[in-house]
Amino acid sequence: MITLHHCPQTRSMRTLWLLNELGMPFQLRSYPFDRTLRAPEFLSLSPAGRVPALEIDGERMFETGAITEYLCERFSPDRLGRMPGSPDRMSWLVWLHFSETVSQHTAALTQQHVALREDHMRSPIVMKLEAARVTKCYAAIEARLNPPARKRDYLLTSGFSAVDISVGQAVYMARHFARLEDFPATADWYARITAREGFTASLPCGDGIYDRDFYAPWPLE
Template identity: 80%
Template sequence: MITLHHCPQTRSMRTLWLLNELEIPFQLRSYPFDRSLRSPEFLTLSPAGRVPALEVDGERMFETGAITEYLCERYSPDRLGRSTASPDRMTWLVWLHFAETLSQHVAALTQQHVMLYEDHMRSPIVMKLEAARVGKCFDAIEARLSTPIESRDYLLTSGFSAADISVGQAVYMASHFVRLGGYPALEAWYERITAREGFKAALPNGGGIYSQDFYAPWPLE
């Protein structure tokens, strides 16, 4: 049996979306994004007190990249994953882990806009820098999807994969701070992948970190 320990609108949404796409049985245990993640019980699942944490047949995993690789290798090596024999294996790994590069900048923006409640704690400079770094990540995705040779429907030439899930979830989070307009290939790809039932089922059903669809740069100019 698989159990996913999850907080809405966090990196664990990546794993939830993947499990939905895999269409395998799993249990979902949701937590508020609060100090409950620092409880002794939860720290036995994830020693840094972060989600996702995954239990699989009595074993425990944390870190989204490792979880994604494991689940794909075990349950979908050639549909959502790419086996070592696949020409797209290298590219699959690169984009799978690129999601974490984007997520680091989103985490900094989330802290600045959402988690720091007092205005004096926030830094407009940090917000500007991190938003610019998200923009650079968007540039990279745009370039990948719109090469001079051919445009791609998905990040891999061979089609939809867990790389689209991982990067797509990171873009979902990033779009709360940086708009997708101006990135036509990225925007079309994002609309395509978020129309999937697996993504829709991973969206929060109430609650979540973000109370707004978009957080404008602060302070407002």
């Protein structure tokens, strides 16, 4: 049995999307994004008090990259994963972990725009710097999808994989702070992967972290 411990609109969304794509039976336990994650019961699952946490066959895992690698190796080595010996193995690993590069900047922006309640706590410099860094990440994705030689439909030449899920979910969150309009290949790719049923099934049913579609730099110019 697989149990995913999840908060809507967090990194655990990429594990939920992956499980939906795998077609594996699993249980979902959802939590509010608050001090519930600091309770001793939850810390026994994820010692840093973060999601996702995954229970599988009596064992416990945390960290999205590790969970993605394990689930792909075990349940989808060739379709969603790329195993050692695959021509795309190196790229699969690079883009899997690149999703965390995007997410760390988005996490900083989420803290500034959402978690900090008082305006005097926020830093316009941090907001603008981190939004610029997200845009640099978009540029890296754009270059990957639209190289001089041949345009790619997905991040790997061999087709859709778990790295499209991981990076795609990171972009889903990043779009709250930096728009895709200057990156047409990335926007097309994002539309393509988020049309999948696995993505739709991973969207929050109720309230998530964000209460608006886009957070403009602060203070407004």
